Amino acid sequence: MIIFKNADTIFFNISKYLPDLIVIDYSFNDSKLNFHNGLEVIVELRKDSNIPVIVLSGQRDMAKAIEIVVQKGANDYISKDDDDFINSLLESIKESLNIRKSKNRIKKLSRLYLDFTTKITLI
Numbered sequence: 001m002i003i004f005k006n007a008d009t010i011f012f013n014i015s016k017y018l019p020d021l022i023v024i025d026y027s028f029n030d031s032k033l034n035f036h037n038g039l040e041v042i043v044e045l046r047k048d049s050n051i052p053v054i055v056l057s058g059q060r061d062m063a064k065a066i067e068i069v070v071q072k073g074a075n076d077y078i079s080k081d082d083d084d085f086i087n088s089l090l091e092s093i094k095e096s097l098n099i100r101k102s103k104n105r106i107k108k109l110s111r112l113y114l115d116f117t118t119k120i121t122l123i
Contacts (some may be wrong), residue, residue: 007041020098026057035045039072041111046073052096054089056080
């Protein structure tokens with residue numbers, strides 16, 4: 001696990017570390033790079049990456065959760081005020097990593113299939 005304290009280090013190091021998952025707090029802000037909350041970081045991440053992102057927040061606002069997950073591209077939204085916060089977070093991490101693993105398998109199988117069909121066509 002790597003903890004980044006500002007957006008600059010996230011974007012500078014993302015290609016170096018290639019994280020499997022990012023967990024970001026909704027209230028994350030980095031005035032140096034003009035990011036006022038974690039949503040703005042997600043929008044920027046989504047331009048170049050499909051790394052799963054889980055957003056943590058002190059709010060239980062479902063409208064905000066839907067905006068974050070659907071419109072901004074986060075994989076999940078976990079309220080820190082939930083009684084079962086830790087279990088919810090762990091379950092979300094597990095699910096997000098399983099989905100990423102499945103997508104990577106599908107990509108690999110698709111490439112193998114294309115290679116195979118190309119070789120058959122050449123015969």
